[in-house]
Amino acid sequence: MTVDALSSVCNLGVLDSLSEASISEILQSWNSFCLITETIVKGDDTNLATSYSKFQSYVSSLCKYGLRSLVEEHFLLSLQDMLEKHCAPRFWSNFDAYNNVPDPETDDGNMHEDEVELLLCKALEGISSEKQYQEKCILMLVNSLLLCQENDTSIGHPFDMEKIFFSKYRLIVSSVLMTTMPRQFTAINMFIEILHWYFKGRLEELSTIMAGDYEDNNESQDNNQPSNMDIDGAYDQKKTLENKLVRNIGMVVHNLRNLGFTSMTEDAYASTIFLLLKAKVYDLAGDDYRTSVLESIKGWIQAVPLQFLHALLDYLGDFMSYLSPESTKSPLASTPSSCYQKSGKPSEGIIRWQLRLEYFAYETLQDLRIAKLFEIIVDYPDSAPAIEDLKQCLEYTGQHSKLVDSFISALRYRLLTAGASTNDILHQYVSTIKALRTIDPAGVFLEAVGEPIRDYLRGRKDTIKCIVTMLTDGTGGNNSGPGNGDSLLEELNRDEENQESNSLDDDINTDDKQTWIDIQRWEPDPVEADPLKGSRYRRKVDVLGMIVSIIGSKDQLINEYRVMLAEKLLNKTDYDIDTEIRTLELLKIHFGESSMQKCEIMLNDLIDSKRTNTNVKATINQLSQTGAESREHGASFDILGATIISSNFWPPIQDEDVKIPEHVDQLLSDYAKRFHEIKTPRKLLWKKNLGTVKLELEFEGKTLQFTVTPVHASIIMQFQDQKSWTSKNLAAAIGVPVDTLQRRMNFWISKGIVAESAGGDSNDHLYTLVDDMADGGKSITNNEVSMADDDAETSVASVEDQLRQEMAVYEKFITAMLTNVGSMKLDRIHNSLKIFCATPPVYDKSIQQLQSFLSGLVAEEKLELRDGTYYIKKNNKL
Amino acid sequence: MLSVMYRWHAVASWTWDAHDETCGICRMAFDGCCTDCKLPGDDCPLIWGACNHAFHLHCILKWVNSQTSQAHCPMCRREWQFKE
Numbered sequence: 030m031t032v033d034a035l036s037s038v039c040n041l042g043v044l045d046s047l048s049e050a051s052i053s054e055i056l057q058s059w060n061s062f063c064l065i066t067e068t069i070v071k072g073d074d075t076n077l078a079t080s081y082s083k084f085q086s087y088v089s090s091l092c093k094y095g096l097r098s099l100v101e102e103h104f105l106l107s108l109q110d111m112l113e114k115h116c117a118p119r120f121w122s123n124f125d126a127y128n129n130v131p132d133p134e135t136d137d138g139n140m141h142e143d144e145v146e147l148l149l150c151k152a153l154e155g156i157s158s159e160k161q162y163q164e165k166c167i168l169m170l171v172n173s174l175l176l177c178q179e180n181d182t183s184i185g186h187p188f189d190m191e192k193i194f195f196s197k198y199r200l201i202v203s204s205v206l207m208t209t210m211p212r213q214f215t216a217i218n219m220f221i222e223i224l225h226w227y228f229k230g231r232l233e234e235l236s237t238i239m240a241g242d243y244e245d246n247n248e249s250q251d252n253n254q255p256s257n258m259d260i261d262g263a264y265d266q267k268k269t270l271e272n273k274l275v276r277n278i279g280m281v282v283h284n285l286r287n288l289g290f291t292s293m294t295e296d297a298y299a300s301t302i303f304l305l306l307k308a309k310v311y312d313l314a315g316d317d318y319r320t321s322v323l324e325s326i327k328g329w330i331q332a333v334p335l336q337f338l339h340a341l342l343d344y345l346g347d348f349m350s351y352l353s354p355e356s357t358k359s360p361l362a363s364t365p366s367s368c369y370q371k372s373g374k375p376s377e378g379i380i381r382w383q384l385r386l387e388y389f390a391y392e393t394l395q396d397l398r399i400a401k402l403f404e405i406i407v408d409y410p411d412s413a414p415a416i417e418d419l420k421q422c423l424e425y426t427g428q429h430s431k432l433v434d435s436f437i438s439a440l441r442y443r444l445l446t447a448g449a450s451t452n453d454i455l456h457q458y459v460s461t462i463k464a465l466r467t468i469d470p471a472g473v474f475l476e477a478v479g480e481p482i483r484d485y486l487r488g489r490k491d492t493i494k495c496i497v498t499m500l501t502d503g504t505g506g507n508n509s510g511p512g513n514g515d516s517l518l519e520e521l522n523r524d525e526e527n528q529e530s531n532s533l534d535d536d537i538n539t540d541d542k543q544t545w546i547d548i549q550r551w552e553p554d555p556v557e558a559d560p561l562k563g564s565r566y567r568r569k570v571d572v573l574g575m576i577v578s579i580i581g582s583k584d585q586l587i588n589e590y591r592v593m594l595a596e597k598l599l600n601k602t603d604y605d606i607d608t609e610i611r612t613l614e615l616l617k618i619h620f621g622e623s624s625m626q627k628c629e630i631m632l633n634d635l636i637d638s639k640r641t642n643t644n645v646k647a648t649i650n651q652l653s654q655t656g657a658e659s660r661e662h663g664a665s666f667d668i669l670g671a672t673i674i675s676s677n678f679w680p681p682i683q684d685e686d687v688k689i690p691e692h693v694d695q696l697l698s699d700y701a702k703r704f705h706e707i708k709t710p711r712k713l714l715w716k717k718n719l720g721t722v723k724l725e726l727e728f729e730g731k732t733l734q735f736t737v738t739p740v741h742a743s744i745i746m747q748f749q750d751q752k753s754w755t756s757k758n759l760a761a762a763i764g765v766p767v768d769t770l771q772r773r774m775n776f777w778i779s780k781g782i783v784a785e786s787a788g789g790d791s792n793d794h795l796y797t798l799v800d801d802m803a804d805g806g807k808s809i810t811n812n813e814v815s816m817a818d819d820d821a822e823t824s825v826a827s828v829e830d831q832l833r834q835e836m837a838v839y840e841k842f843i844t845a846m847l848t849n850v851g852s853m854k855l856d857r858i859h860n861s862l863k864i865f866c867a868t869p870p871v872y873d874k875s876i877q878q879l880q881s882f883l884s885g886l887v888a889e890e891k892l893e894l895r896d897g898t899y900y901i902k903k904n905n906k907l
Numbered sequence: 908m909l910s911v912m913y914r915w916h917a918v919a920s921w922t923w924d925a926h927d928e929t930c931g932i933c934r935m936a937f938d939g940c941c942t943d944c945k946l947p948g949d950d951c952p953l954i955w956g957a958c959n960h961a962f963h964l965h966c967i968l969k970w971v972n973s974q975t976s977q978a979h980c981p982m983c984r985r986e987w988q989f990k991e
C-alpha cells in the first residue's frame with residue numbers, strides 16, 4: 030500500500046496541520062459522540078429524536094477533521110456490542126426457557142402448537158423491533174454523514190452509502206446471532222424443532238382451509254388453478270383467512286431471513302412440506318386399492334403446498350422489493366418476487382418445487398403400493414386402479430427393480446408355503462401375470478417374478494390337474510377371480526379378441542410407447558428383443574404360455590385334460606357336450622388341431638352315441654311292434670341309454686367285473702345285438718362297471734332319488750327281493766371282492782337306507798334294509814338327488830397312474846443308483862437314466878415327468894427330497 | 908318293502924372284431940383309423956378280402972389303385988378279391 034493510498038483512507042496528513050484548539054475540539058467532539066452514541070444505541074425512538082441535532086453536529090465536526098471512518102466504525106461496533114450483549118441473548122433465552130419441544134413427527138402434544146407459535150412470533154417480533162430500531166440509528170448516521178458530503182468527495186452516491194451500511198449491518202446481525210447461539214446441541218436442535226413445529230402447524234391450518242377450496246374445485250370439475258375464482262361469500266372468507274395466514278407465515282419467514290436464518294428456515298418449511306405430503310399420500314392411498322389416488326395427490330400438491338409457496342414467495346417478493354436478499358442458493362430465493370408472473374405462468378422456482386414434490390409423491394406412493402403388491406394382486410382386477418397408479422409412478426421413478434425384489438420376497442413368505450393350496454398359488458400366479466402385464470407389457474420382469482412360483486409349483490403333485498381345471502372349467506374349483514363362470518381359456522380368448530379390435534388405437538398411442546422405451550432403460554433388454562423390431566412389434570405377455578411353462582410341455586397338459594374329459598364324458602347321460610365342444614375349440618386355437626385329435630374323437634363318440642342310441646332303440650321298438658322276440662322287454666328299452674366309445678382314443682379305462690341285475694343285463698345284450706345288426710361287422714363290448722344309474726327308491730309312501738354308479742345300483746337292487754344280506758353273499762351276488770363291496774356299501778349306510786350289523790362270522794357283516802324310513806334312518810325327507818361320490822375312485826386311469834405304470838421299470842434302477850451314490854439331483858438322475866436306459870426299455874420321459882414320478886416315490890416314503898436332492902429314505906419300513 | 912325304478916346309462920366300446928390288431932398297410936390299429944382319416948368307425952371302415960385278411964377300406968383301395976396289374980393281398984400275396 031502506498032503512502033498516498035494510505036493517506037487517502039485515513040487522512041493522516043491532516044494531523045500535521047492540527048492546532049491545539051483543533052485537538053481539543055476533536056477530543057471533545059469524540060467524547061460527546063461516544064456518549065451520545067451510547068445513549069442512542071441503548072435508547073429508544075424518543076432518544077433518537079432529541080439527540081438527532083447534537084449527534085449530527087458531533088459527526089460533522091469529526092468528519093471535518095477527516096475522522097469519518099472512525100465514526101462509522103465506532104458506531105457499528107456499538108450496535109454490534111448492543112446486539113451481542115443484550116438483543117441476541119434475549120432472543121435465544123426465549124428458547125432456553127422452552128425445554129420440552131415435542132417431536133414434530135409424532136403427533137402427540139398438539140396442545141403445544143399454539144405455545145410454539147406464540148413463542149416464535151414473540152421472539153422474532155422482539156429481535157426484529159430491536160433490529161428495526163438499530164436500522165433507524167444507521168439511517169440517522171447515514172443522513173448525518175450525507176450532510177458532510179460537500180467537504181468530503183470520497184463519499185459516493187447517497188443511495189450507495191445507505192446500501193453499503195445496511196449490507197454491513199445485516200452481516201453483523203446474522204454473525205452475532207450465529208455466534209451467540211447457545212452451544213449446547215439441544216438448544217440449536219430445539220430452535221430447529223420449533224421452526225418445524227411452527228411450519229407444521231401453519232401448513233396444516235392452510236391445508237384445512239384449502240382442502241375445502243380444493244374439494245369445491247373438484248366438484249365443479251374445474252382444474253385447481255389459483256386464478257379460477259368463483260366469487261361467493263364462502264370463497265372470499267376462505268381467501269381472507271388464507272391471506273391472513275400467509276401474511277403471518279410470510280412475516281415470520283421474512284424476519285428469520287433478515288436475521289440470517291435463510292437456509293435454516295427454508296430447510297424447516299421444505300421438510301415440513303415433505304412430511305405433510307407424505308402424510309397426505311399415506312392418508313389418500315390407505316388400503317383402498319379400488320380407486321386411483323394419483324390425481325388426488327397431484328391435485329393436493331397444486332392446491333396446498335404450491336399455493337402456499339406461491340403466496341409466500343409473492344409476499345416476500347413484495348416486502349423485499351427494495352432489499353433483495355443476498356443469499357440465492359435455493360430455488361426459492363432465485364426469483365422471489367415473481368412466482369406467478371402477470372401472464373399466469375409459474376416461475377421457474379415454483380416449477381422446480383412442483384417437480385420435487387411430485388417426484389417425492391410418486392416415490393412415496395410407489396413404495397406404499399409395492400409393499401402391498403401381494404394384497405393388491407389378490408384383489409385384482411378390482412385393484413386395477415392401484416396397479417395403474419403404480420405403473421405411472423414407476424414410469425416416473427424407473428425403480429422397477431425395487432418391485433421385483435420386494436414382490437419376490439413377499440411371494441416366498443406369503444404364498445409359496447406348504448399351507449397354500451395349489452389352486453390359490455395358481456390363481457395368484459395368473460393374477461400376477463394379468464396385473465403386471467399392465468405395468469410391464471413386454472414381460473421383462475414378469476419373467477423374474479414368475480420364476481419362483483413356477484419352480485415351486487413344479488414340486489407339487491396336483492399342479493397339472495389344477496391347471497387344467499382352471500383353464501377349462503369355469504364352474505369348479507375355487508374360482509377366486511371374478512370369473513362369472515368363465516374358464517380361463519374363455520377369458521383369454523375374449524381378451525385376445527378385444528386386443529385385436531383395439532389394435533388400431535394402439536398404433537396411435539405412440540406417446541405411451543415412447544415412455545415405455547424410455548423406462549426400459551432400467552435393465553438390459555431381454556435377449557429375445559430384436560432391436561430391428563423396435564417398439565412396434567413388442568412381444569406380448571402370453572398368459573397361456575406362462576402357464577404351460579409351469580408344466581414344461583403342452584402335451585402333458587393335453588394328456589391331463591384328456592383324462593379329465595374322459596371322466597366327465599363317461600358320467601354324462603344326456604349327451605349334452607356343448608361346453609366341452611366350446612372348450613375343445615378354444616384348446617385347438619391355442620394348442621393346434623392335431624394335438625387335440627384324440628379329444629375330438631372322444632367328443633365325436635358322444636355325438637355318434639346319441640345317434641346310434643336313437644337308431645338302436647327305434648329298431649328294437651319296430652321289432653317289438655311286429656310281435657317278434659322279447660315283447661316284455663320292449664317297453665323297458667326306454668330306461669336304457671348307452672355311450673359307445675372308440676376305446677383306442679380314450680385314456681386307459683379301469684375294467685372291473687360286476688354282475689348287474691339280470692333284467693338290465695338282458696337289455697344290454699339285446700342292445701348289443703341290434704348294434705351289431707346295424708353296424709355289421711362292428712360289435713359292442715360292455716363296460717358294465719361304468720355308466721350312471723338314476724334310481725328312485727320307493728318305500729311305503731316315500732320316494733328317494735339317487736344318481737349312482739352301476740355297482741351301487743346293483744347292490745341296492747338286490748334288496749328288492751331279500752331284506753338282509755351277509756357281506757359275503759352279497760359280494761358273490763354282485764361279483765365283486767368283499768372289501769370292494771364294503772366300500773360301496775358305505776354309501777347306502779351313510780344315506781340311512783341300509784343298516785350294518787355284525788354277522789355270525791367275525792369277518793362277515795350283515796346288511797339289512799332299513800324298513801321304517803318314516804322315523805328311522807338318517808331323516809332324509811326331501812326328494813334330493815344324491816350323487817354317489819363316496820370314494821375318489823374314478824373309472825379312468827389318471828395320467829399319474831399311467832406314468833407310474835410306465836415308469837415302474839425304472840424304479841429299481843433309480844433306487845439302485847441312489848443306494849450306490851448316496852444322493853442325486855433331479856437332472857443327474859434324468860441324465861443317468863438317459864445314458865443307462867438306452868436299450869429297451871428306452872427311457873423317453875421328460876424331466877418334469879421324472880420329477881412327478883419321483884415326488885410320488887417321496888410321498889410313498891421310499892425316497893426323501895432335501896434341498897433339491899433325492900436320497901433313499903432311511904428307516905424304510907420294509 | 909323296497910321297489911326300485913331306474914334309468915340305466917351304460918358304457919360300451921365298439922370293435923371291428925378283426926383278428927389282428929393293426930392294419931397291415933398303414934400299421935394303425937383297426938379300431939383306430941387310417942392315416943388319411945380323422946375319425947374312426949363309420950368314417951373309416953374295415954374291409955375283408957377273400958383271403959380273410961382285413962384292411963382299412965381306404966388303405967386297400969389306395970393299394971389296389973397303385974398296382975398296375977392285378978392287385979394282390981399285401982399280407983398273403985394272393986390275388987386280391989373283396990369278400991362277398
Ligand SMILES: [Zn+2]
Binds near residue numbers: 932934940962966
Ligand atoms: Zn390301414
Ligand SMILES: [Zn+2]
Binds near residue numbers: 940941942944950965
Ligand atoms: Zn380312412
Ligand SMILES: [Zn+2]
Binds near residue numbers: 956958980982983
Ligand atoms: Zn390276404
